[in-house]
Every structure is written in structure tokens, then in C-alpha cells.
Amino acid sequence: MACSGCAALKLVSNRNLKVLGSRYVYTNVKKYAASPLTEIREQFRKFVGGGVSLRKNEDNGIAYIAIDHVKKKNGFSGKMMVDLNDAVLELESWKTGKGVILYGAGGTFCSGGYLDTVRNICNSEDGYKMATLMHDSVMRLRNLPFVSVSLVTGKAIGGGAELMLATDFRLMSYSSEIRFVEARMGVGTGWAGGTLLQQLVGHRTALDLLLTCRKVSADEALVLGLADDLIEEKDDDDDEAAVMKATEWLNERIASHHHSVVQTIKGIVVCNDLEEERRIFSTTWGGKAQQDALNKNIKHNN
Numbered sequence: 001m002a003c004s005g006c007a008a009l010k011l012v013s014n015r016n017l018k019v020l021g022s023r024y025v026y027t028n029v030k031k032y033a034a035s036p037l038t039e040i041r042e043q044f045r046k047f048v049g050g051g052v053s054l055r056k057n058e059d060n061g062i063a064y065i066a067i068d069h070v071k072k073k074n075g076f077s078g079k080m081m082v083d084l085n086d087a088v089l090e091l092e093s094w095k096t097g098k099g100v101i102l103y104g105a106g107g108t109f110c111s112g113g114y115l116d117t118v119r120n121i122c123n124s125e126d127g128y129k130m131a132t133l134m135h136d137s138v139m140r141l142r143n144l145p146f147v148s149v150s151l152v153t154g155k156a157i158g159g160g161a162e163l164m165l166a167t168d169f170r171l172m173s174y175s176s177e178i179r180f181v182e183a184r185m186g187v188g189t190g191w192a193g194g195t196l197l198q199q200l201v202g203h204r205t206a207l208d209l210l211l212t213c214r215k216v217s218a219d220e221a222l223v224l225g226l227a228d229d230l231i232e233e234k235d236d237d238d239d240e241a242a243v244m245k246a247t248e249w250l251n252e253r254i255a256s257h258h259h260s261v262v263q264t265i266k267g268i269v270v271c272n273d274l275e276e277e278r279r280i281f282s283t284t285w286g287g288k289a290q291q292d293a294l295n296k297n298i299k300h301n302n
């Protein structure tokens with residue numbers, strides 16, 4: 001009996017087995033015409049609840065993105081998806097920025113999609129639109145020329161666990177936990193989490209976490225490479241203290257560098273293209289930060 005998978009393999013083997021041979025063809029995938037983001041944003045901003053806010057500190061060059069829907073454990077509404085998109089778009093034009101900290105208010109990182117919004121968009125086409133909007137925000141956040149950190153306190157559940165993968169680093173409070181519950185909710189990852197998790201922990205661990213939907217403690221996250229460091233908490237609800245600790249952690253890496261240097265280093269790490277790396281590199285070579293360093297006759301022997 002012919003199956004669509006076999007047909008696909010046959011077709012593939014006639015063309016280019018090396019490149020296409022491992023792709024499985026999903027038989028129930030419909031092709032949606034890509035909706036312009038402006039239309040998706042108009043549709044999604046109507047699903048209200050909570051908000052995402054952006055604060056830029058010009059003194060330390062760090063921006064703070066706060067996920068705030070505290071009564072619903074920071075469940076992410078359609079409006080919050082649009083707010084996040086706005087925040088990231090605004091950051092793209094911040095010339096003197098160095099870092100970004102993404103955190104949840106009220107002692108929870110994010111409990112994933114806000115279920116009121118989820119119920120309103122519970123069809124395949126709207127799912128595709130949500131993924132389009134969230135992929136745009138996540139990839140823009142990831143590619144910002146600043147060092148980004150997710151500060152995870154409390155729980156990061158479902159889409160919340162995906163969201164924390166968008167940043168360069170993850171700091172977790174000792175009692176926090178991550179849980180990819182998408183499969184339990186009958187779906188896959190919609191906020192780029194499958195791709196990003198696989199890149200971070202490898203294909204087998206990603207599959208294990210996504211299929212078992214098990215809790216990952218902060219200690220285990222550190223071992224798996226999902227977390228980069230743990231922060232002590234006196235009180236998990238004390239947002240300010242946790243944000244301060246994340247700021248200190250980030251400052252150890254960026255405070256002593258000029259924003260142009262931080263932006264160059266981040267740019268060349270994420271561009272994955274040598275021509276682009278040469279172009280970015282040349283923006284600081286011969287610049288003031290280099291001249292100053294040369295004039296100081298710095299020795300690196302201690």
C-alpha cells in the first residue's frame with residue numbers, strides 16, 4: 001500500500017537525496033498565504049489581558065522587558081504578543097544599548113499562552129498567524145545587537161519555556177522550574193521553541209523534554225545547559241531584587257565595554273556569515289574604543 005511518506009521519499013530520491021532525503025512530508029499541512037504582520041497584529045491586539053512593557057536605562061545601556069499579567073501567572077494574551085513585538089521593534093533602533101533583560105512580574109516568568117486568547121484562536125490558520133507573529137518577535141529579540149538574558153523566577157510553562165530560549169543567556173532562581181507542556185496540551189511548540197531548544201540542548205534532549213513534558217528544576221537546567229547560572233532568592237516575588245541580581249550578572253560581562261564593542265561582538269556571534277562578520281568587525285576597528293585601548297598599553301598578564 002502506498003503511503004504519502006513513501007511517495008515523498010521516492011520523489012526525493014529522484015531529485016537530491018542528500019539535501020531532501022530526510023524530510024518527512026506532513027500530509028495535513030495546509031498552505032496559508034502569509035498574512036502581513038500588520039494584519040496579524042491588528043487581529044491579535046484585540047485579545048486583551050495583561051501587558052508587556054519596555055524600560056530602557058540609558059545609564060547602564062540595559063533594557064528591561066517585563067511580562068505582566070500577574071493574576072493569570074503571566075499567561076501571554078494576543079495583546080501581549082503585539083506588545084512584545086513593539087518592544088523588540090523599538091529596541092532595534094536603540095543606538096547605545098548593550099543588554100536586555102526579559103523577566104516576568106510577580107514571581108512567575110510566564111505560564112505560556114493565555115488560555116482565553118488560546119480559545120479564541122483555536123484553529124489551524126490562526127495558529128499559523130500566532131506562530132508568525134511570535135517567530136518574528138523571538139528572532140528579532142535573538143538577533144538584537146545586545147546581550148540578552150531571560151531571568152526565570154517561578155515557572156516557565158509551555159510558551160513561557162519557549163520564550164526564555166529567545167535570549168542569549170538564562171538565569172534561574174533556585175526554586176524556579178521549566179516545563180514544556182505543549183504536547184500535554186495537544187500541540188507542538190509555536191513560539192520557535194522546537195528549533196531553539198534543539199540548538200541549545202541537542203536533538204535527543206529536546207525530544208525528551210518536549211515528549212515527557214516533565215518539570216525541569218533549576219539544578220537540572222544548569223546541567224542540561226538550559227540555564228547558564230542560578231541566582232539566590234530571598235523572596236521569589238521580589239521582582240526588583242531579582243532584576244538587580246540579573247543586572248549585576250549581565251554587567252559583569254558588558255559594563256566595561258563601549259556599546260559599539262558589545263554590539264560588534266554580539267553581531268558577529270549571531271551572524272553566522274564570514275562576509276557579514278568582516279563588515280561588522282570593521283565598524284569598531286580603528287574606532288575610539290580601540291584607540292583608547294592602544295593608548296593605555298594594556299597588558300593581559302594578570
Ligand SMILES: CCCC(=O)SCCNC(=O)CCNC(=O)[C@H](O)C(C)(C)COP(=O)(O)OP(=O)(O)OC[C@H]1O[C@@H](n2cnc3c(N)ncnc32)[C@H](O)[C@@H]1OP(=O)(O)O
Pocket residue numbers: 071072073074075076111112113114115116155157158159160181182185187188189190191
Ligand atoms: C505555543 C504556546 C502553547 C502553550 O503555551 S500551552 C501552555 C498553556 N499554559 C497552561 O496550560 C498553563 C495552565 N496553568 C497552570 O498550569 C497553572 O496555573 C500554573 C501556571 C502551573 C500555576 O499554578 P499555580 O501557581 O497553582 O497558580 P493557579 O493555577 O492558581 O493560577 C492562578 C490563576 O492564573 C490562571 N492561569 C495560570 N496560567 C494561565 C494561563 N496560561 N492562561 C490563563 N489563565 C492562567 C489560573 O487559572 C488561575 O486563575 P483563577 O485565579 O483561578 O481565575
